[in-house]
Amino acid sequence: MWVLDDALIDPACSTLAHTLSPDERQRARAFRQERHRNGFMARRSLLRQLIGGYLACAPESLRFSITSFGKPALQWPPAAGFAFSVSHTEGMALLAFAWDCRIGVDVERRIDGLDLACIGRGVFSPPEEEMVDRAGADPAAVLFSLWTRKEALLKALDAGLSGAPSAYTTEDDPLRGESRWRATHNGTAIAGWTCLDLILGPEVSAALAVSLEAPSVILHHCSLSPPAFRSTCPRAHAGGVPDQC
Incomplete structure (x- = not known):
């Protein structure tokens, strides 16, 4: 990546x-x-x-x-x-x-002053809406985290926000480690996937969803130094392999 x-x-x-x-x-x-x-x-x-x-x-x-x-x-x-x-x-x-495999990524810069009650309407599932309501002092951070997770997952599934995004729920997966999350569809776990929150800065939320268990x-x-691409990327891997962009 x-x-x-x-x-x-x-x-x-x-x-x-x-x-x-x-x-x-x-x-x-x-x-x-x-x-x-x-x-x-x-x-x-x-x-x-x-x-x-x-x-x-x-x-x-x-x-x-x-x-x-x-x-x-x-x-x-x-x-x-x-x-x-x-x-x-x-x-x-x-x-x-x-x-x-399937892959989806999303990144959003957090914006102050948004009407948080309206942003996730029709997109977040009821459990996700509850997560925002329980967020306490920083509900925007939770909202943007959920939004990027949902977008990354729907992109990987070749779905979109115009479908039925509220049928999917994303939530922390502490058993797999920090910055890991999991997803369900109508309450059924989406198995065999790796879902990550990406740490890119204090004002940015980003997420990655890959249909592999251990990518x-x-x-x-990226840089504009002379390219040193390899001709192929190893199969069953999610991520960049070329040394330079």
């Missing part, structure tokens, strides 16, 4: 924007604010660069489609078993990759 922060956005646009497709350039032009436009271009060009490294192909040759839930999906080249997930928030983006999760920070 890779972390992209704001400091790399402008250099990435200058260095890698030529790899974008015409439709991606058109999408970028639709953003009114330059920082949003550059953020999209940096995320998409780095996504191309990383996938090109994993699949040993030119980044500009990749073709993407968009799923019904708005997720980018690799259309070409064919890569059976290769999965990825992307999420971004103010100042940060996460790009996660895996072989032979190797490796966190990398």
